[in-house]
Amino acid sequence: MDIVLAIKAIIMGLVEGFTEFLPISSTGHLILAGELIDFTGVRETVFKIVIQLGAVLAVVWEYRARIARVYNGLGSDPVQQRFARNVAIAFMPAAIAGVLFSATITEILFHPVPVAIALVVGGIVILWVEQRQRQRIAPPRVETVDEMTALDALKVGFAQSFALIPGTSRSGSTIIGGMLFGLSRKAATEFSFFLAIPTMLGATVYSVLKNRDALSMADFPLFSLGFVSAFVSAFLCVRWLLRYISSHDFTIFAWYRIVFGILVLVTAHFGLVNWSE
Numbered sequence: 001m002d003i004v005l006a007i008k009a010i011i012m013g014l015v016e017g018f019t020e021f022l023p024i025s026s027t028g029h030l031i032l033a034g035e036l037i038d039f040t041g042v043r044e045t046v047f048k049i050v051i052q053l054g055a056v057l058a059v060v061w062e063y064r065a066r067i068a069r070v071y072n073g074l075g076s077d078p079v080q081q082r083f084a085r086n087v088a089i090a091f092m093p094a095a096i097a098g099v100l101f102s103a104t105i106t107e108i109l110f111h112p113v114p115v116a117i118a119l120v121v122g123g124i125v126i127l128w129v130e131q132r133q134r135q136r137i138a139p140p141r142v143e144t145v146d147e148m149t150a151l152d153a154l155k156v157g158f159a160q161s162f163a164l165i166p167g168t169s170r171s172g173s174t175i176i177g178g179m180l181f182g183l184s185r186k187a188a189t190e191f192s193f194f195l196a197i198p199t200m201l202g203a204t205v206y207s208v209l210k211n212r213d214a215l216s217m218a219d220f221p222l223f224s225l226g227f228v229s230a231f232v233s234a235f236l237c238v239r240w241l242l243r244y245i246s247s248h249d250f251t252i253f254a255w256y257r258i259v260f261g262i263l264v265l266v267t268a269h270f271g272l273v274n275w276s277e
Contacts, residue, residue, distance in 0.1 A: 006225055008039045013051050013226035017233025020055040021193065021241055023126060023172030023253050024260075028115040031166055032264065035112055035275055042214040045106075049207040050223055052200040054230030059193045062238050079146055083194075086145075086153035090174075090191070091198045093157040097164055098203065105164050112275040113268055118167025119261030126254035129176050133185075133249065141182035145191045148183070155181045156191060160199065167261075170199065176250070185245050193238065 015033045019026040030048045034040050039047075060067060073080030108114070142148055159177025163170035171192050178188030208215070267273040 013229030025169035028167035051226040055234035058234035090157035115167035116264035123257030140184035
């Protein structure tokens with residue numbers, strides 16, 4: 001495998017891992033990074049989706065004890081049954097919307113300028129929600145993921161559907177949406193982690209099957225590099241984020257999105273960076 005291509009794969013894996021679970025849009029960053037380092041094409045698009053599994057495995061490993069409890073309790077434990085049901089319910093809206101509209105969304109919106117606009121708009125939404133949270137007097141209605149109802153899960157699922165728009169952020173949509181619907185910051189963040197497992201697994205399987213003719217066994221080393229680097233960086237990011245939200249809000253991510261999005265728009269407008277369309 002070409003050393004330059006290997007370095008690009010590692011870079012893309014790091015971008016995926018460090019951005020997947022932060023409310024800043026991993027897909028948007030992968031699109032922008034791919035344009036900057038000339039990592040584009042059908043194979044590269046599938047690569048960007050497949051390496052999400054590396055990030056998902058980081059969550060599976062971090063929450064392996066809870067996942068084991070859910071598995072063991074599916075037959076008899078009402079708490080674990082309710083939790084599994086809620087994840088399944090929240091998964092469905094984005095899954096259905098993805099099958100129906102993913103091709104159109106990819107064709108129209110998977111480009112740097114639409115991503116930049118979504119980054120800015122999403123940042124403004126986060127600032128608004130955080131301001132709303134600071135003005136709230138009553139505590140959150142749902143403190144832990146085990147207190148969520150089926151309706152709570154469905155609402156978060158519809159919020160996740162907005163993440164089909166690149167630059168919006170899957171984790172941002174679910175976390176901020178969850179907070180708007182009465183979940184605590186910790187509950188919304190943890191549910192976003194668990195919801196990522198079926199969502200990203202489904203997206204990977206769908207993308208590989210859809211584009212299998214464009215892939216070959218020769219791509220395995222390239223995908224493996226991105227997969228491993230995504231796993232390591234996502235594991236570090238998840239650990240850090242859980243500590244961060246215990247004493248901070250998401251305002252810093254909102255301003256990052258706005259500044260970064262404006263930077264992309266300015267460089268595109270004045271031709272300072274050749275963001276290809």
